[in-house]
Amino acid sequence: MDYTIGVDLGTTSTKVVLFDENSHVIATANHGYPLYRELPDMAEEDMNEIFQATQDGLMDVVRHIDFEAGDKLLAVSFSSAMHSLIAFDKDWNALTRVITWADTRAVKYTEELKSTGLGQEIYSKTGTPIHPMAPLSKLLWLKAEKPDIYANAAHYLGIKEYIFHRLFGANKMDISIASGTGLFNIFNLDWDEQALSVTGIDKSQLPEPVEPYEMETAMAEEYAKVIGIPADTPFVYGAGDGPLSNLGVNAIQPGVAAVTIGTSGAIRVVSDKPVIDPKGRTFTYALDKDHWVVGGPVNNGGDVFRWAKDNLFDAEKSTAALLNMDPYDLLTEIASKVPAGADGLLFHPYLGGERAPIWDANARGSFFGLTHEHGRAHMVRSVLEGIIFNIYMVSLALEEVVGDLHNIQATGGFARSPLWRQMAADIFEQPVTVPEAFESGALAATVVAKKALGIMDNLEDIAELVGDSNTYQPNPENYEVYRELAPIFIRLSRQFSPEYENIANFQRKYNHNKK
Known part of the structure; x- marks a missing residue:
């Protein structure tokens, strides 16, 4: 072999x-x-x-x-x-x-x-x-x-x-x-x-x-x-x-975007040449000299979900252990009990500053819209939605640069969660396809190796290796809700922006004093 x-x-x-x-x-x-x-x-x-x-x-x-x-x-x-x-x-x-x-x-x-x-x-x-x-x-x-x-x-x-x-x-x-x-x-x-x-x-x-x-x-x-x-x-x-994430999920055709959420996240499409955004919002990185990946990275992906698990749901760790469940699966099950939009609770996930779409290292996270009616289940759902809303904001800038997106290939840890996949389809109002091969980055690396060795002629041949996939279609009831909330999320990110530097400087001063 x-x-x-x-x-x-x-x-x-x-x-x-x-x-x-x-x-x-x-x-x-x-x-x-x-x-x-x-x-x-x-x-x-x-x-x-x-x-x-x-x-x-x-x-x-x-x-x-x-x-x-x-x-x-x-x-x-x-x-x-x-x-x-x-x-x-x-x-x-x-x-x-x-x-x-x-x-x-x-x-x-x-x-x-x-x-x-x-x-x-x-x-x-x-x-x-x-x-x-x-x-x-x-x-x-x-x-x-x-x-x-x-x-x-x-x-x-x-x-x-x-x-x-x-x-x-x-x-x-x-x-x-x-x-x-x-x-x-x-x-x-x-x-x-x-x-x-x-x-x-x-x-x-x-x-x-x-x-x-x-x-x-x-x-x-x-x-x-x-x-x-x-x-x-x-x-x-x-x-x-x-x-390589784009290559690994076969998202190398025009208009096909790869959305990755691991520790951080990104949305990317492939172009046959470098593409520069006049507003400086998107990156252009090489796959090789004939394939250029245009997109936007976000700092705040799965690490924000981990923050929610560790700080809002610590008590549930023992419950997950008793049920022999992954704690993240238990949290997504809890979040699924809350309707789309978390009853009007929005979460800006900027716990680690942010790259795309706002490119502000001083950005900070926040819950907005809290009422007496909201509980922890609403909060965890709004965390998951906030991460996707943020990547959706990046996609709007990306479409200005490369044109319309018509399909999303999902990769990274979030692609294992049915709730998160459906949430992405509903917020983007696009089909979200999840390839069977979860090890997309490593698979793509081996395709590069096979091309280097002369075993494969074209990177596009990876389509034969990715295997079966599941596609999630947008749910009309949910995307109607998200259509109303997305503009509010976007406007708030702009309105909060002038105060990000002030609160970040306060925190640096406070944290420095603690040290």
């Missing part, structure tokens, strides 16, 4: 999936790691913990391959969370932990760049909105607030590039990950001179941009032995998790 492995480097865990030659899942492994939030606006990870999770996951699934019986591992390929940054000195000693997309300490320098008009110029060439998530902003923050680190940094990598560097001694970055840095010109496919000039760094401090089909085949023996694979096994760079 010939096998491929897809590795999905996520924000809170690394998932490793072993596929057979027919792209059927044979084994999975999932190893988590913490997100360090020790200071206000910080969101860092430990690169060694992520490397260990990746190594352990590979070891777990490789056990299912019988090399002595003639089984072959054709390739290992990667999907990765985007926008991470690690600084190294000239001897490749790490000077920082992994500064993740969720870290917003660069908000001050981001706003300064946006206020000059230079930010829009850079966005028009890089396709990455000016926001603290991007390594562009993180470098401005390092330069201003960590001058010793900035002065001694000889190399900058993201988390996937670190793993390749450690395994192979490589210093490369695929153009998909590069296109999310805010430093990469998506039209000439090289590091952008203007963006580099703003940050004060040199091209020599950044990895060599390569196609997602680039591979390494000479792993350090110490790691090959521990993992249990031949040292010459091809490791394919792959791409960013957002672009």
Whole structure:
């Protein structure tokens, strides 16, 4: 049997999936790691913990391959969370932990760049909105607030590039990950001179941009032995998790959007060329040089649902255990007892600031419309609805840029919930299709590997691998309710906006004093 492995480097865990030659899942492994939030606006990870999770996951699934019986591992390929940054000195000693997309300490320098008009110029060439998530902003923050680190940094990598560097001694970055840095010109496919000039760094401090089909085949023996694979096994760079999510659910045709809700979320469509939004609301990231993913990311997805579970429904954990239920399934069952619209209770899910659609790192969450008639069941339903309403707002901006959307492919943890799927169909008033293959990112990574190896000719061939799907049609009774509530949700997000900075500054002051 010939096998491929897809590795999905996520924000809170690394998932490793072993596929057979027919792209059927044979084994999975999932190893988590913490997100360090020790200071206000910080969101860092430990690169060694992520490397260990990746190594352990590979070891777990490789056990299912019988090399002595003639089984072959054709390739290992990667999907990765985007926008991470690690600084190294000239001897490749790490000077920082992994500064993740969720870290917003660069908000001050981001706003300064946006206020000059230079930010829009850079966005028009890089396709990455000016926001603290991007390594562009993180470098401005390092330069201003960590001058010793900035002065001694000889190399900058993201988390996937670190793993390749450690395994192979490589210093490369695929153009998909590069296109999310805010430093990469998506039209000439090289590091952008203007963006580099703003940050004060040199091209020599950044990895060599390569196609997602680039591979390494000479792993350090110490790691090959521990993992249990031949040292010459091809490791394919792959791409960013957002672009690969579209590929993994076969959302690569015009007008077909992929909606992903994991820890964070996004809505994306594929174009054959980069598309820039004059208002700077959407991103354009590469899948490869012929496929460009246009969309908007949101900070607040499944992590907000987790917040609701941990802070509003702590008592239900024991109930779920007694019923042998997943606590999230119990919460969605509770939410299903409340009608669509939660009897007029709205929730803005901006617990971690927000990227699209408002691009405001100071944004904060809120319940609006609370009355004596509302209970916790209303609150959890409004949390779920608020997450979808927010992504719906992004879709309105996306349609201005790329045209009408006519179908939604759902992926990520939310796609496992029938209530959440139906909610998305009702709010978007569009059919929502859920492919049978939940491991979409890892599957897409293996398709990239097969194209790199010459086994597959076109990325579009993934349509044969995605398998069966379920489609949820909009419920007229529900979408009539959501038609009334969506404009209120949108107007409120604008009306609250002037006070976000004030309340965020108050919280930073209060939290700093607590520390």
